[in-house]
Amino acid sequence: MTSTPPTVGAPAAEAAPRKQARTLRQAWRRLSTQPSTLFGVVVLAVVALCAVLAPLIAPYAPEATDFTAPLSGPTAAHPLGTDDLGRDLLSQLIYGAQTALVVAGGSVLVAMVIGVPLGLVLGYKGGWYDRIGSRGLDVADALPGLMVGFVVIAILGRGMGTLIVAIGLIFCMNFARMTRAITLSERKKLYVESARVSGLRERQVLFGHVLPNLAGPLAVQGAVFLGSAIKVEAALSFLGLGLGDDQPSWGGMLGVAAQHQADNPFMAVAPGVAIVLTVLAFNLVGDGINDALSGRRRVRRTKVLGRAVPPRGESDLTLASVRAAAQEADGPAPVLELRGVTIVADRPDGETMTLVDDVSFTVGRGEILGLLGESGSGKSMLARSVLGLLPAGVRVASGSIRLQGRELVGCDERTLRTLRGSGLGAVFQNPQANLSPVHTVGRHLTDVLRAHGASSRSAARTRAAELLTLVGVDEAPRRLKQYPYQFSGGMAQRVAIAIALAGEPELLVLDEATSALDVTTQSQVLDLVLDLRDRLGMGIVNITHDLGVAAETCDRLAILCRGDLLEVGDVEQVFDRPRHPYTAALLAAHPSADHDVDRLPTIADHLVVDGALTGK
Numbered sequence: 285m286t287s288t289p290p291t292v293g294a295p296a297a298e299a300a301p302r303k304q305a306r307t308l309r310q311a312w313r314r315l316s317t318q319p320s321t322l323f324g325v326v327v328l329a330v331v332a333l334c335a336v337l338a339p340l341i342a343p344y345a346p347e348a349t350d351f352t353a354p355l356s357g358p359t360a361a362h363p364l365g366t367d368d369l370g371r372d373l374l375s376q377l378i379y380g381a382q383t384a385l386v387v388a389g390g391s392v393l394v395a396m397v398i399g400v401p402l403g404l405v406l407g408y409k410g411g412w413y414d415r416i417g418s419r420g421l422d423v424a425d426a427l428p429g430l431m432v433g434f435v436v437i438a439i440l441g442r443g444m445g446t447l448i449v450a451i452g453l454i455f456c457m458n459f460a461r462m463t464r465a466i467t468l469s470e471r472k473k474l475y476v477e478s479a480r481v482s483g484l485r486e487r488q489v490l491f492g493h494v495l496p497n498l499a500g501p502l503a504v505q506g507a508v509f510l511g512s513a514i515k516v517e518a519a520l521s522f523l524g525l526g527l528g529d530d531q532p533s534w535g536g537m538l539g540v541a542a543q544h545q546a547d548n549p550f551m552a553v554a555p556g557v558a559i560v561l562t563v564l565a566f567n568l569v570g571d572g573i574n575d576a577l578s579g580r581r582r583v584r585r586t587k588v589l590g591r592a593v594p595p596r597g598e599s600d601l602t603l604a605s606v607r608a609a610a611q612e613a614d615g616p617a618p619v620l621e622l623r624g625v626t627i628v629a630d631r632p633d634g635e636t637m638t639l640v641d642d643v644s645f646t647v648g649r650g651e652i653l654g655l656l657g658e659s660g661s662g663k664s665m666l667a668r669s670v671l672g673l674l675p676a677g678v679r680v681a682s683g684s685i686r687l688q689g690r691e692l693v694g695c696d697e698r699t700l701r702t703l704r705g706s707g708l709g710a711v712f713q714n715p716q717a718n719l720s721p722v723h724t725v726g727r728h729l730t731d732v733l734r735a736h737g738a739s740s741r742s743a744a745r746t747r748a749a750e751l752l753t754l755v756g757v758d759e760a761p762r763r764l765k766q767y768p769y770q771f772s773g774g775m776a777q778r779v780a781i782a783i784a785l786a787g788e789p790e791l792l793v794l795d796e797a798t799s800a801l802d803v804t805t806q807s808q809v810l811d812l813v814l815d816l817r818d819r820l821g822m823g824i825v826n827i828t829h830d831l832g833v834a835a836e837t838c839d840r841l842a843i844l845c846r847g848d849l850l851e852v853g854d855v856e857q858v859f860d861r862p863r864h865p866y867t868a869a870l871l872a873a874h875p876s877a878d879h880d881v882d883r884l885p886t887i888a889d890h891l892v893v894d895g896a897l898t899g900k
């Protein structure tokens with residue numbers, strides 16, 4: 285192996301405990317500067333203590349009646365007075381905390397159990413599932429919550445379980461909506477695509493990778509709905525539809541107080557204050573969690589790519605000759621074979637827009653083919669068509685994509701899944717975004733290894749450590765326990781490569797895999813790729829903007845421009861004797877330290893391309 289494992293990961297790992305301590309300190313500092321959240325936490329702690337210690341601290345049993353002192357008002361024996369049956373209001377208030385927390389916790393759990401999986405599936409599947417499901421959510425949401433509660437109680441009868449189910453049903457649509465909305469954006473993230481590409485089942489991707497990333501927003505929503513559930517429970521109990529008279533609840537206490545409003549107005553104060561304070565506390569804590577999470581949210585780096593001037597001019601090459609040359613250059617048994625692939629986007633007006641036009645090339649075993657072209661030339665669409673990850677509304681309109689002779693176009697998701705990971709591996713641009721932040725590196729690797737047949741968790745863990753070592757990560761057993769943030773960019777990209785290799789793929793797709801790394805790390809990762817190619821003999825498609833990366837790593841280059849394949853050739857030929865003027869212009873536009881120029885060259889300065897050739 286030619287690459288020397290960089291040492292950048294080690295200091296990053298050593299810094300992890302310091303980072304965790306810093307995060308806790310920051311969280312505490314944030315909390316201490318939020319007195320409202322502190323207030324909420326204290327109130328909830330008091331309510332929880334009352335609920336847990338009720339049998340110890342309540343002066344009487346909640347149902348104990350003192351017929352000598354009904355509606356007594358505050359006295360030494362009954363500090364908050366008694367109700368119409370002589371039951372001690374302080375004891376009822378304390379035991380009512382149990383009811384409030386159990387009903388609130390239970391109903392939010394029911395709402396989550398129904399709503400979260402529903403939202404996950406709608407958001408992840410998209411398309412018709414989402415359209416029909418979202419309309420269903422709209423209809424369910426339009427029903428007044430209390431009416432839903434009345435119907436459930438009418439069917440199931442009064443009781444704690446019924447109340448929990450009724451309130452859970454009222455809130456489940458909110459959880460479904462929120463989960464759907466977040467999943468819609470999460471599913472486009474690289475870590476989800478990486479998990480799919482590595483061959484994990486849809487269920488594993490959804491519940492193992494997407495769901496843990498919803499934990500923050502769900503915690504905020506859960507806290508707020510705990511408060512709302514207490515309000516609904518109080519309202520139903522107040523109306524006499526909640527718990528039986530023998531079960532203490534704050535809403536029930538309010539209901540009794542309302543009947544004696546004229547002769548004993550004091551009765552409503554204690555349960556009213558308890559409800560208001562507890563609901564307020566849940567909301568304040570929810571806000572606090574939200575603020576803490578937003579404070580931790582990372583600013584993601586987005587790459588802004590300029591679009592070069594469109595090609596114009598003349599050339600002696602024709603697209604037909606390039607396509608023929610691309611096919612002639614084929615080796616005897618290509619791993620990947622694209623024939624006449626045309627990718628289109630469906631427009632809302634029913635028309636289609638061609639993104640990639642009639643592209644053919646092959647990648648041989650042990651060969652690295654570079655896909656070069658400006659931003660928007662169709663490199664990623666081609667790679668995604670191979671991986672079966674084209675975005676919604678974009679499809680392969682014609683042509684054939686064969687992986688080891690197996691046709692991928694028109695393949696169903698199940699077949700694609702078995703191919704991904706075992707036949708195919710992919711590494712994307714941003715190494716940290718490739719990995720779910722809530723799972724350890726070991727979990728990432730073992731999930732994929734289990735999906736590809738590792739016999740047991742311990743076998744998967746052993747193989748995971750071997751893979752980490754293979755990609756140059758030292759102290760693999762220890763690093764398996766660490767989270768992606770504890771890895772430097774270069775180390776995280778090595779982990780992403782290890783995951784891509786877990787299924788021993790025949791073809792590896794690198795989509796700008798080194799663009800986000802600094803020059804030194806980039807060079808180390810490229811060395812690793814070359815080394816792995818030599819040792820494992822897989823074919824590699826390397827998508828890049830970087831001519832230096834292409835020259836250093838690729839055997840052949842395919843030049844794309846506006847969806848057309850302009851030229852395919854050996855790397856020396858393309859660099860030394862470009863056949864197409866656009867290729868020459870692209871190479872000439874590469875900034876060089878040797879040139880003493882006022883203005884960097886652009887493609888427009890050099891370009892002479894025949895309109896017929898580009899087809900535009």
Ligand SMILES: Nc1ncnc2c1ncn2[C@@H]1O[C@H](COP(=O)(O)OP(=O)(O)OP(=O)(O)O)[C@@H](O)[C@H]1O
Pocket residue numbers: 589629639657658659660661662663664665666675676677678829
């Ligand atoms: N979801 C989409 N729907 C419709 N068109 C799209 C979609 N995504 C990309 N395109 C278009 O497809 C064309 C090819 O895009 P592609 O992402 O493959 O380019 P690229 O060469 O990979 O660019 P970059 O190097 O910037 O990633 C572009 O014109 C782009 O605007």
